[in-house]
Amino acid sequence: MSNTNSLKMDKPVPASLLDSGSQGIIGRPLDRKEGPLKVTGQATYSAEYQIPNLAYGYLVGTKFGRGKVTNVDADSVRAIPGVIDVVTDFKTFLQNSQQGGETSAPTQGVQDVHYFGEIVAIVLAESYEAARDAGIRIKVEYEEAEGRFDFEAHKDETTKPPPNNIPAHFKQGDVEKAMADAATSVDVTYTTPSQNSSAMEPHASIAVWDEDGALTLYGSYQMPTSDKTQLAKSLGVKDKKVRIIAPYIGGGFGSKLGIAPESVAAAVAAKQLGRPVKAVMTRPQVFETTVRRSNTEQRVRFSVDGEGKLTGVGHETLTSNLPGEGFFEPTGIGTHFAYSGENRLINHDLVELDWLLSGSMRAPGEAVGMMATEAALDELCHKLGVDPIDFWKQNEPSEDPEEKIPFSTRQLVRCLEEGAESFGWSKRNATPGQVRDGEWMIGMGVAAAVRTNMLMESSAKVAIDANGRATVSSAMTDIGTGSYTILGQIAGELLGLPLDQVSVVLGDTDLPDAAGSGGSWGAGSSGSAVYLACEMLREKLAKAMGCDPETLTLKDGQAIADNRQVSLGSLVGDGIEAIGSIAPGKMEKDRKQSSYGAHFVEVGVNATTGEVRVRRMLGVFAAGRILNAKTARSQCLGGMTFGIGAALTEDLVHDPRNGKLVNHDLGEYHVPVNADVPQIEVHFLEERDQFANPIHAKGIGELGISGCGAAIGNAVFNATGIRVRDYPITVDKLLDQLPPV
Amino acid sequence: MHFTINGTAYTAEPDIRTSLLDLLREHLGLTGSKKGCDHGQCGACTVLVNGRRINSCLSLAVMHQDDEITTIEGLGTPEDLHPLQAAFVKHDGYQCGYCTPGQICSAVGMLDEVKKGWPSHVSETLGDVEFNDGEISERMSGNLCRCAAYPNIVDAIRDVAEAKA
Numbered sequence: 001m002s003n004t005n006s007l008k009m010d011k012p013v014p015a016s017l018l019d020s021g022s023q024g025i026i027g028r029p030l031d032r033k034e035g036p037l038k039v040t041g042q043a044t045y046s047a048e049y050q051i052p053n054l055a056y057g058y059l060v061g062t063k064f065g066r067g068k069v070t071n072v073d074a075d076s077v078r079a080i081p082g083v084i085d086v087v088t089d090f091k092t093f094l095q096n097s098q099q100g101g102e103t104s105a106p107t108q109g110v111q112d113v114h115y116f117g118e119i120v121a122i123v124l125a126e127s128y129e130a131a132r133d134a135g136i137r138i139k140v141e142y143e144e145a146e147g148r149f150d151f152e153a154h155k156d157e158t159t160k161p162p163p164n165n166i167p168a169h170f171k172q173g174d175v176e177k178a179m180a181d182a183a184t185s186v187d188v189t190y191t192t193p194s195q196n197s198s199a200m201e202p203h204a205s206i207a208v209w210d211e212d213g214a215l216t217l218y219g220s221y222q223m224p225t226s227d228k229t230q231l232a233k234s235l236g237v238k239d240k241k242v243r244i245i246a247p248y249i250g251g252g253f254g255s256k257l258g259i260a261p262e263s264v265a266a267a268v269a270a271k272q273l274g275r276p277v278k279a280v281m282t283r284p285q286v287f288e289t290t291v292r293r294s295n296t297e298q299r300v301r302f303s304v305d306g307e308g309k310l311t312g313v314g315h316e317t318l319t320s321n322l323p324g325e326g327f328f329e330p331t332g333i334g335t336h337f338a339y340s341g342e343n344r345l346i347n348h349d350l351v352e353l354d355w356l357l358s359g360s361m362r363a364p365g366e367a368v369g370m371m372a373t374e375a376a377l378d379e380l381c382h383k384l385g386v387d388p389i390d391f392w393k394q395n396e397p398s399e400d401p402e403e404k405i406p407f408s409t410r411q412l413v414r415c416l417e418e419g420a421e422s423f424g425w426s427k428r429n430a431t432p433g434q435v436r437d438g439e440w441m442i443g444m445g446v447a448a449a450v451r452t453n454m455l456m457e458s459s460a461k462v463a464i465d466a467n468g469r470a471t472v473s474s475a476m477t478d479i480g481t482g483s484y485t486i487l488g489q490i491a492g493e494l495l496g497l498p499l500d501q502v503s504v505v506l507g508d509t510d511l512p513d514a515a516g517s518g519g520s521w522g523a524g525s526s527g528s529a530v531y532l533a534c535e536m537l538r539e540k541l542a543k544a545m546g547c548d549p550e551t552l553t554l555k556d557g558q559a560i561a562d563n564r565q566v567s568l569g570s571l572v573g574d575g576i577e578a579i580g581s582i583a584p585g586k587m588e589k590d591r592k593q594s595s596y597g598a599h600f601v602e603v604g605v606n607a608t609t610g611e612v613r614v615r616r617m618l619g620v621f622a623a624g625r626i627l628n629a630k631t632a633r634s635q636c637l638g639g640m641t642f643g644i645g646a647a648l649t650e651d652l653v654h655d656p657r658n659g660k661l662v663n664h665d666l667g668e669y670h671v672p673v674n675a676d677v678p679q680i681e682v683h684f685l686e687e688r689d690q691f692a693n694p695i696h697a698k699g700i701g702e703l704g705i706s707g708c709g710a711a712i713g714n715a716v717f718n719a720t721g722i723r724v725r726d727y728p729i730t731v732d733k734l735l736d737q738l739p740p741v
Numbered sequence: 742m743h744f745t746i747n748g749t750a751y752t753a754e755p756d757i758r759t760s761l762l763d764l765l766r767e768h769l770g771l772t773g774s775k776k777g778c779d780h781g782q783c784g785a786c787t788v789l790v791n792g793r794r795i796n797s798c799l800s801l802a803v804m805h806q807d808d809e810i811t812t813i814e815g816l817g818t819p820e821d822l823h824p825l826q827a828a829f830v831k832h833d834g835y836q837c838g839y840c841t842p843g844q845i846c847s848a849v850g851m852l853d854e855v856k857k858g859w860p861s862h863v864s865e866t867l868g869d870v871e872f873n874d875g876e877i878s879e880r881m882s883g884n885l886c887r888c889a890a891y892p893n894i895v896d897a898i899r900d901v902a903e904a905k906a
Contacts, residue, residue, distance in 0.1 A: 031830050031831060031833070032830070032833065034838070035829075035830035035835075036819035036820075036822060036826075036830060037819055037838075038835055038838030038841050039813075039817075039822065039826040039827075039829045039830055039835065039838075039841055039842075039845060040773065040813060040814065040816070040817055040818055040819050040822065040826060040842075041771075041772070041773020041774070041812070041813035041814050041842040042773070042814075042818075042819060043838050044772065045772075045775075045839060047776075048766070048772035050770055127756060127767075128763055128767055129756045129758040129759055129763070133758070197887075198887050199837070199839075199887055200775070200777045200783065200785055200837065200839040200840045200885065200886070200887050200888075201775070201777065201837070201839040202776070202777070202778075248837075248838065249837060250775070250777075250837045250838070250839030250840075251836075251837040251839060251887050251888055253887065280776075282779060283777070283778040283779060283780060283782075283783075479837055480835075480836030480837030480838065480888045481836070482836075630833050631833065631836075633833075634833045634836055634888070634890060634893065635836075637889055637890065637891075637892055637893070638836060638887075638888045638889040638890070640889075641889030641891065642889070665778060665780055665782060666777070666778050666780070666782040666783050666885060667778075667780060667782040671885060671887055672889065672891075673882040673883075673885060673891075674877075674878040674879075674881045674882045674884070674886075674891045674894065674895070675863075675875075675878040675879050675881075675882040676882075677878070677889065677891040677892065678892075679874065679892045679895065679896075680892050
């Protein structure tokens with residue numbers, strides 16, 4: 001008999017066992033399982049493994065943006081005490097990081113240099129200090145070539161990229177005609193700059209080869225299952241010869257979805273040297289050589305008829321990437337279903353530039369797409385003299401406006417209504433520039449949030465041992481998302497165990513293949529795998545009890561049926577185990593699945609300096625079942641704070657002469673600090689999504705950022721009457737329009 | 742040279758280029774202190790030297806003759822948490838956990854600064870500093886958290902400060 005319980009989501013799962021569990025831990029705001037390790041410094045991150053005979057690697061990047069390396073002069077640094085060697089492999093080293101989930105090698109080859117900072121060599125030494133010294137001093141000879149470093153100069157030369165998770169171009173009806181016939185319309189262009197994920201832990205790899213030619217890589221990666229394949233293909237070894245270990249990951253936000261150049265450099269160097277090698281990126285290298293979110297230029301059009309009904313939606317975007325890299329920032333991904341209107345045009349075109357790779361950063365698409373659409377919608381409402389919440393009520397689509405399929409759930413209007421009530425939205429003065437608090441101009445803004453829900457193939461093993469304890473194991477990761485805790489809660493709920501009786505082991509490719517963390521699919525996918533494994537274990541336990549699974553009650557380590565109570569440990573003999581495996585199916589096509597929310601923001605804009613301060617912020621979200629109210633809230637706080645950064649401070653600047661990132665560190669690329677963030681409030685609406693997966697939960701990690709920046713911009717407009725269409729909204733863009741002091 | 746880390750006496754002859762952070766992480770196996778930027782920009786490396794919080798990445802190891810250094814490992818253990826460590830767990834004052842040791846060491850140093858009456862940028866007066874959420878946020882703004890647990894960090898520190906008061 002197979003020991004695997006597989007489910008393809010071809011049908012809804014109307015009844016989830018999580019709603020009939022007796023343990024009562026699912027959804028509760030329990031502390032993180034690994035919390036005590038993290039707060040005491042005992043959680044081990046990638047660069048922290050104590051490996052004997054370790055050599056230190058320092059990555060060498062180019063100081064030019066386009067051209068060819070003619071020589072890496074190892075002799076120039078060999079005499080430095082402690083230096084072992086300089087390794088380069090022009091064919092094998094990674095030119096670019098890989099995108100998330102790909103099962104091919106990323107673009108390799110570094111003799112031809114395609115962007116400033118490309119990693120072309122690694123210096124090896126007995127100490128970090130010696131490696132760094134040599135890495136800074138090494139002579140790299142090169143021939144520089146002309147490059148394309150200026151977006152503005154090349155933005156008329158576009159290419160149509162291949163489909164991403166949406167097609168690059170989409171057309172329905174006739175937006176031009178809808179605009180021409182409109183009673184009221186807006187036609188505005190918003191821009192967003194390149195952004196950096198800025199996870200607190202820099203990318204780091206320790207590569208260790210054994211005598212059999214197998215590689216163990218201690219890395220900081222969000223999706224170890226596919227990262228392993230990417231790494232194996234890059235190195236030309238078999239999949240099974242590579243193991244990635246990543247139990248703790250110091251944040252990712254997209255930047256660690258695919259493998260980055262340090263992994264292959266460390267692996268090649270370790271092989272050549274015959275010693276383990278550690279390669280940790282410096283913070284500027286993280287900025288220069290991993291991945292950025294593309295800058296965007298977005299033309300947004302909305303048209304309404306005389307009744308105030310949306311008739312047309314246009315969303316045309318320019319994004320940038322390296323030549324040959326097809327990824328485009330899918331700004332229109334939410335536009336496809338968020339807004340009604342029969343006439344629709346949603347296009348994405350690429351501008352090829354010699355800037356570092358662009359790829360996924362938290363909520364690729366919605367994060368910056370909705371900063372444009374939800375601000376444009378606010379412009380439309382202002383023009384119409386209609387409250388944005390009333391506009392949504394009138395224009396809320398009853399089905400997907402393109403695919404004409406039902407929404408699995410959609411509580412967007414309820415999020416807006418509940419948020420309006422809690423936030424005191426009715427106190428907003430819709431006329432801008434009317435409210436003052438001393439030297440501060442006060443304004444309120446609102447925006448909707450949508451984030452597409454995804455399910456990915458994922459597996460997990462759950463075992464119950466002779467002591468009645470359960471262990472969940474999977475190659476899933478916890479990048480701060482709460483995986484350890486929610487997977488433990490799912491298993492505990494279904495097996496009748498308190499959370500401390502469930503161990504969760506993650507982040508190791510020797511464990512069952514898993515979805516990893518990205519695209520907000522982690523909890524739904526890996527949680528469903530745990531659910532399915534537990535479902536099978538419940539059947540085994542019922543069989544051992546001699547009862548139907550439906551009549552079995554599991555609680556506090558006891559199995560209860562037919563007036564009998566037996567401890568789990570005594571029921572399982574030497575132990576039992578099962579594997580759960582989930583895969584997406586027809587439900588993806590039959591129902592439009594998304595999480596929804598509403599952002600409410602109050603800002604103060606200093607009338608003299610133009611400084612913008614976020615004073616209050618509320619997010620109301622509906623994302624299916626909330627698996628842990630504490631960790632889910634934290635995910636939303638994090639997303640909303642990314643929204644503050646995107647709206648007000650984050651701006652990755654490319655030098656138009658050579659593509660160099662002018663602000664390649666945390667002192668110059670401004671992520672929000674504690675003082676920038678008020679005591680944000682987060683509310684969740686009760687919801688179950690039976691079409692999403694058997695645990696009825698949807699993605700939440702990216703919902704908080706979606707739309708958030710627009711709510712801030714809309715609040716700035718309400719405070720000042722100034723509409724800044726070029727994010728971030730910095731003082732220089734407000735100063736000359738502020739009223740006289 | 743001699744120094745004390747978490748109450749234990751050490752003798753070492755570090756490379757003159759070795760930062761205090763690299764001494765801890767790479768030479769003594771104390772990896773609780775984190776390297777986020779190596780530029781003094783993120784605060785993940787914060788430790789206490791003679792009771793004061795510093796960015797250990799901006800300080801050379803050889804500058805610490807006879808100093809008493811406290812790292813996250815010296816504040817508490819998973820079995821016996823420091824009150825701030827327990828409060829961070831209770832309030833979810835972290836997510837990925839990478840900035841967390843620095844946040845907690847920084848909070849220990851910060852509360853001591855407040856106790857001594859040191860004002861901050863947001864203090865209304867130079868003496869008798871009123872302790873409130875604004876003071877916590879301001880004084881903790883040298884410690885970046887990209888997961889953005891800031892509101893929870895403020896809750897955790899306020900809890901501990903109020904319990905002490």
